[in-house]
Amino acid sequence: AQSVTQLDSQVPVFEEAPVELRCNYSSSVSVYLFWYVQYPNQGLQLLLKYLSGSTLVESINGFEAEFNKSQTSFHLRKPSVHISDTAEYFCAVTPFRGSARQLTFGSGTQLTVLP
Amino acid sequence: GAGVSQSPSNKVTEKGKDVELRCDPISGHTALYWYRQSLGQGLEFLIYFQGNSAPDKSGLPSDRFSAERTGGSVSTLTIQRTQQEDSAVYLCASSQPGQGPQYFGPGTRLTVT
Numbered sequence: 001a002q003s004v005t006q007l008d009s010q011v012p013v014f015e016e017a018p019v020e021l022r023c024n025y026s027s028s029v030s031v032y033l034f035w036y037v038q039y040p041n042q043g044l045q046l047l048l049k050y051l052s053g054s055t056l057v058e059s060i061n062g063f064e065a066e067f068n069k070s071q072t073s074f075h076l077r078k079p080s081v082h083i084s085d086t087a088e089y090f091c092a093v094t095p096f097r098g099s100a101r102q103l104t105f106g107s108g109t110q111l112t113v114l115p
Numbered sequence: 116g117a118g119v120s121q122s123p124s125n126k127v128t129e130k131g132k133d134v135e136l137r138c139d140p141i142s143g144h145t146a147l148y149w150y151r152q153s154l155g156q157g158l159e160f161l162i163y164f165q166g167n168s169a170p171d172k173s174g175l176p177s178d179r180f181s182a183e184r185t186g187g188s189v190s191t192l193t194i195q196r197t198q199q200e201d202s203a204v205y206l207c208a209s210s211q212p213g214q215g216p217q218y219f220g221p222g223t224r225l226t227v228t
Contacts, residue, residue, distance in 0.1 A: 034216060036219075043220055043222050044219040046216050046217075046218065101163055101210075102148055102150075102174065103148075103150075106157075108157065
């Protein structure tokens with residue numbers, strides 16, 4: 001079984017400041033990792049994914065996340081946030097192998113960008 | 116291309132009634148998932164379909180919940196004798212075979228009064 005911990009439920013930050021949203025996971029097997037974003041009253045959108053290869057992955061809107069196997073972390077970062085980044089962010093994992101393909105989600109982090 | 120679609124977008128029902136929620140996955144995606152998002156429980160897995168294999172029902176919270184997938188495409192989630200604790204947003208997702216990312220629909224907001 002897997003579990004995902006997002007320690008920060010709320011992260012307020014001023015516009016143009018850097019931000020880091022933390023994600024740690026626990027699993028007895030290797031996993032794939034994802035970040036999803038949910039804007040108000042909308043569904044979940046895939047932000048970025050780590051499947052294999054380079055441990056640093058980037059999204060088209062300036063977010064990046066680094067897979068750290070030894071620390072079982074997949075923190076999300078952005079060097080300069082915009083008002084439009086205000087949303088809830090979910091970290092999720094799924095097993096690398098086996099028949100269970102469902103995502104296990106963290107509890108989410110509400111990012112609020114202040115003017 | 117078209118994404119995952121779900122209907123209805125909102126559903127208000129009285130306690131004790133049955134409801135059906137529909138999901139139309141992305142064309143070519145053989146895997147389909149149902150999740151539930153509620154304030155107290157976060158995002159919970161409900162059920163998973165992969166091709167013609169038997170579905171993984173391990174996340175269904177009670178026997179009042181069932182789902183089917185016809186022709187390997189459209190799926191219907193049925194909740195019988197709805198209870199107030201069933202109020203939540205029900206999300207459907209689909210993915211390609213293997214461990215590709217899951218793509219989510221906009222959800223159905225269910226309110227049981």
